[in-house]
Amino acid sequence: MTSLNDLPLRDDLRGREPYGAPQLDVPYALNTNENPYPPSERLVKAIGEAAMGVAGTLNRYPDRDAVALRADLAAFLNTDTPAAGLTVERVWAANGSNEIIQQILQAFGGPGRTALGFEPSYSMHPIITAVSGTRWVNAFRDEDFGLEPERAVAAVEEHRPDVVFLTSPNNPTGTALPLDAIKAVLAAAPGVVVVDEAYAEFRRAGTPSALTLLDGHPRLIVTRTMSKAFAMAGARLGYLAADPAVIEALLLVRLPYHLSAVTQAVARTALAHGEELLGGVEALRRERDAVVGWLRAEGFRVADSDANFVLFGTFPDRRKVWEGLLGRGVLIREVGPPEWLRVSVGTPGEMAAFRTALQQVRGGTTPRTPPAGFAGNSEESL
Incomplete structure (x- = not known):
């Protein structure tokens, strides 16, 4: 049998593990920040x-520029953030926000170039950076997971990166950035600044979006996704808003006909039913705030969250706690700072199960054995 070591794989890929959160058959899957509310029968019918x-028409190629979809996305963003004033020329779409990030790095990164981020943050930023041949620099977040503008600017001025990643709300901490921090980085950065807003729809009232900064900042890119608030993780649709010149740059690296006709049709249907799909966002915000309050009342440290997940701790042995919850049918995420765990916000019933299981684990009740063959969170080894 041929093994990976027998193949002429790139040297910088040797020893790496594929990205991925555990996909286990458990009663309460609260580890991948999905929206727990499935589409209604009416929407299922509309998507069908x-x-x-x-x-x-599948014998023909789809609209390679997805113009109608991009127009719909622009209309949604203008509703979400009226000050954005977006047009189809300023919006781009791809297969999930990860392909958006990949295209950005293909266009503005590459060998001899540098991307900078502030970890703990979304782990795919450094992974895709490395795969694109770009050098990654971690400038670290503050101890409270925020980002002081002065320190961020100092990191940018020291490393002069071609791409800067800012994540707001941040994954895995849930922390949102003030616009002053983003403005400061924009003023100092010599290259493009990417503000990853995958969880923006969950932000608390009064928390602004970087979309309001697009005018006057032609090197700013704001990325979004339909996987989270829109409950369309299975549709794989990510998008961005930026200056038209940025879109022109991405056209140079995108694969031909990268968005299938089915993907475009499904995404447009979801946007047309946006009021229904986003109807669960407020309930998830309330559930998030409730679990934050409960965890703090129980004596845990909890990061402020503007997302649909909560980072909490601290645990001398977080793996033991994680396994204890899994043994009770509750799967959360072992990710981020070493002594912390992250739980996605689910339905009231799911969160009740999480609270009960965590109390039992904390009380020292012997957990059941995790599923056979489980090797842990592969993201941790990347």
């Missing part, structure tokens, strides 16, 4: 009809 509508 949309797919059928393009099925008869």
Whole structure:
């Protein structure tokens, strides 16, 4: 049998592990920040009809620039943030926000170039950076997971990166950045600044979006996704807003016809039913704030969250706690700072199960054995 070591793999990829959170059959999966509310029967029917509508044309390539979809995305962003004033020329879409990040690094990164981020943050930023041949620099977040503008600027001035990643709300901490910090980085950065807003729809009232900074900042890129608030993780649709020149740059590296006709049809249908899909966001915000309050009342440290997840701790042995919860059918995420754990916000019933299981684990009750063959969170080894 041929092994990976027998293949002429790139040297910088040797020893790496594929990215991925555990996918286990458990009663309460609270580890990947999914929206727990599935589409209604009405929306399921509409999505099916949309797919059928393009099925008869699948012998032809789709609109390679996804113009109609981008127009719909621009309209949504203008509703979400009226000050954005976006047009189709300033919006781009791809297969999930990870492909968006990949395209950005293909266009503005590469061998001899540098990308800078502030960890703990979204682990795919350094992973995709490395795969693109770009050098990664971790400038670290503050102890409270925030980012002081002066320190951020100092890091940018020291390393002069071609790409800067700012994540707001931040994953895995849930921390949102003030606009002053983003403005300061924009003023100092010699290259593009990417503000990853995958969880923006969950932000608390009064928390602004970087979309308001697009005018006058042609090197600012704001990325979003339909995987979280829109409950469309299975549709794989990410998008960005930026200056039209940025879109022109991405056209140079995108694969031909990268968004299928079915993906475009499904995403447009979801946007047309946005009021329904986003209807659960407020409930998830309330559930998030409730679990933050409960965890703090129980004596845990909890990071302020503007997302649909909560980072809490601290644990001398977080793996033991994680396994204890898993043994009770509750799967959360072992990610981020070493002594912390992250739980996605689910339905009231799911969160009740999480609270009960955590109390039992904390009380020292012997947990059941995790599923056979489970090797842990592969993200931790990347």
